Amino acid sequence: GQPLIIAKDLKKHFPVRSGLFSRRSATVRAVDGVSFDVMKGETLGIVGESGCGKSTTARLLIGLIELDEGGIIFDGDSLGGDIGLKELRRGVQMVFQDSYASLNPRLTIVDSVAFGPKIQGLDKPAERARDLLARVGLDPDRFAQRYPHELSGGQRQRVNIARALAMEPRLVILDEAVSALDKSVEAQVLNLLNDLRREFGLTYVFISHDLNVVRYISDRVLVMYLGEVVEIGPSEAIYAKQAHPYTASLFAAMPSMDPDNRTEEPPLAGDPPNPIDPPSGCRFHTRCRFAEDVCAARKPALSIIGGEEAHLAACHIHEPGSGHSLANREAAQ
């Protein structure tokens, strides 16, 4: 496939006060050198604990916040050169967890869906809105004139999906978009998203803390830890065997649908370290049960796993000659 997005070495650092009573300012390295592609027509899942930089990465992709460093190429056009934030925002739409947040409580849902297209000067916004409401499973004769508070959470999320599609995006970023829904409603919305992706030729970035949901919807998965990519690869490969110890711990905490398929990996203990002052070398070394001296001393590079070029992990165990005691064994396999 062709990449729709090429994200290269994205960096976003936020200034914060280092303490409640301190005047010194510090920096949270929310996204700290993140690179990845999103291929046309695929769903890329992004996972990691809260605060790992998933949402900041999403906001960079949609142009809601500006990059400090790095580059984004959107369908061949580079941000800042060929296109500006405005044009990026037009091609990328986002659906958030809180189904209320992006809906104006004083607008009927048909007006909410028609609002963006109207502003953009797109053809027949109201008609477009009614068609899209029908397409997301909300009969316009019954629902068009209702207000957000008259809908269930699942119905409101369908409205938000219709709103996003009304802008004719190329990429839709779903940031915990089904996380607030009941399990049965969640499944319906996931199926709807899959159908819409095929029908409209969409590309998705799907951010979620729920690994079962990510597995269901994603072609590839990107794992972030403290502002960095630690593993990326095909969902099948990663769900079968996690290469990075952090990914393995994350997955060990996941309630398994299949009791024969539980890992022996102990689940992750404690919270991630403070992103203001991330650990040296491999940022996971303070929590990793395989950590050795080399891990604190040197940052591991993303290495190819199992000869599969599409599967990468940043861990000294997978870097031949890194000096980690398990690296040679791995390389000899």
Ligand code: SF4
């Ligand atoms: Fe663990 Fe070292 Fe690999 Fe980091 S580089 S994940 S600390 S073994």
Ligand code: MG
């Ligand atoms: Mg988030």
